[in-house]
Amino acid sequence: MSKCIGCGVELQNDDPNKDGYVDNLDYVLCERCFIIKNYGQNKVVKKSNIDYMKIIDNIRDNDVIVYVSSLLTLNLDYIDKFKNVILVLTKRDLLPKSIKDGKIINYIKKRYSNVQDIIVVSAYKKLNLDQLYNKLNAYKDKDIYFVGITNSGKSTLINEMIKSYNGYKGDITMSNYPSTTLGVLDVNIGDINVKDTPGIVIENSIINYLDNKNIKKVNSKKEIKPITMQIEGRGAVLIDELIRLEYETENASMTFYVSNNLKVDGISMKNPRLAEQYIRKYVIEDNQDLVIEDIGFVKFTKMTIIKVCCNKDIYMYVRDKLV
Ligand SMILES: Nc1nc2c(ncn2[C@@H]2O[C@H](COP(=O)(O)OP(=O)(O)OP(=O)(O)O)[C@@H](O)[C@H]2O)c(=O)[nH]1
Ligand SMILES: [Mg+2]
Structure with missing residues (x-):
């Protein structure tokens, strides 16, 4: 079974109402990714968080975990599921420059003992991508999983790194909507191999109840003015x-x-x-x-x-x- 090169879902042409549907099994992009990429629209996905959690539960102790969290809300609810993580705090561009990264790093170090390293990045501004790439280079022979809450910015970050260091020739899908990535995508970035995963869904987050117009509004693209x-x-x-x-x-x-x-x-x-x-x-x-x-x-x-x-x-x- 082949996978969609955008979201990692298994492609199928049996049921248009299920994830992974394509008219023709020769296509490489599922219908939903095609719609997101070409029309900026979302087709609601049918999978439940249980499927995503199964993927996370299959990660082994000697795999490398890159836990990606957005600095907008810094949700670390699921970080304790992992023994040892490299924590990537992304969307740095959203917080005012006057806030010191060191303060945020200390805040987390004090509270989460399983965090081995913290790297503050912005995919939008290409901030500290070198630092992250160099860090991951030490784990070339391992499986490196990018995990985190849906919409935290995993796929965008991986995509930006591919642009900087070459690699995966697919076309990773990124969007404002929750549950964009639906399966595990194996991606090479320069010399390293990473796995993009479906984000964990916070079932009662407001984003699940908003229409497209409001989803766009809450997903800020600019530095927040407090x-x-x-x-x-x-x-x-x-x-x-x-x-x-x-x-x-x-x-x-x-x-x-x-x-x-x-x-x-x-x-x-x-x-x-x-x-x-x-x-x-x-x-x-x-x-x-x-x-x-x-x-x-x-x-x-x-x-x-x-x-x-x-x-x-x-x-x-x-x-x-x-x-
Ligand atoms: N401001 C800002 N927004 C970002 C950044 N990176 C990603 N985003 C936005 O965050 C939203 C989610 O991005 P994705 O990369 O699709 O997030 P994801 O973690 O892969 O989401 P799932 O696949 O659902 O788990 C999109 O609207 C992105 O444009 C960043 O560095 N800064
Ligand atoms: Mg994604």
Whole structure:
């Protein structure tokens, strides 16, 4: 059975509604990759996270793990599945330059003992790709797996490295949508061999509920301009009609690190937008962030009680402050 050169799925021409469909088995790109590449549209995939987790579970202890995480939300929920990882923090271009990489590196080193190395990169800016390539060169004779949450930027990073060091002649598919890569793609980059894998899906991330227009908005292509709000009385903030944050403490101070395409607006508590939706309540300390998966994070500099409302029960959590 041959595989799609874009997403690694096994090609089939039995069922147009299943992944990997092609009209003609001589084609090398599945119909879905063809649509993404040529029309920028997505065809929703039918596989479940269970299939992706099986791939991850098959990785052996002596394989090399490159765990790719986007700096936008820095989701490391699954990193403990691996004994030893090279952690690649990508999309560095999104965070303001004033934030020091060293601070982020120390933050992670303190918290994750299975992280053997940390490399901060940006595929967009070709930042530190040499450092990553040189690091991986030491493992030429091993299987090197690129793993991580869907949309973290694995395929884009591999593609950029192929451009810089030559290699794979296929045409890896990258997109704004979750679950772009569907199978394991064996790819050579210069002298090394890596495996691109399907990203782990966070089932209740907001990205799974957004339409194409909003998916484009949340996937920022530009450096984020943080928005700070110093608030005296009680009130609410709307993140682009997607999320409502109500603060129940007088004198809140919060800084939003989200795509510049998302409007962040203060509104009166009386404004009912999104108020009666799924609600979560948090007490956030003065040194903590609220992370909203695939959207970004909010930094708090005073203890604040907040209610977060959205029209779905979306994935978010509180962490020690990153910056
Ligand atoms: N700003 C920024 N965006 C990036 C960067 N790398 C990737 N992206 C964007 O992130 C989104 C996801 O990229 P992919 O490379 O398809 O992500 P993936 O991890 O392979 O996703 P799956 O195949 O679903 O697991 C796309 O919209 C990319 O354009 C980067 O360095 N900077
Ligand atoms: Mg991919």
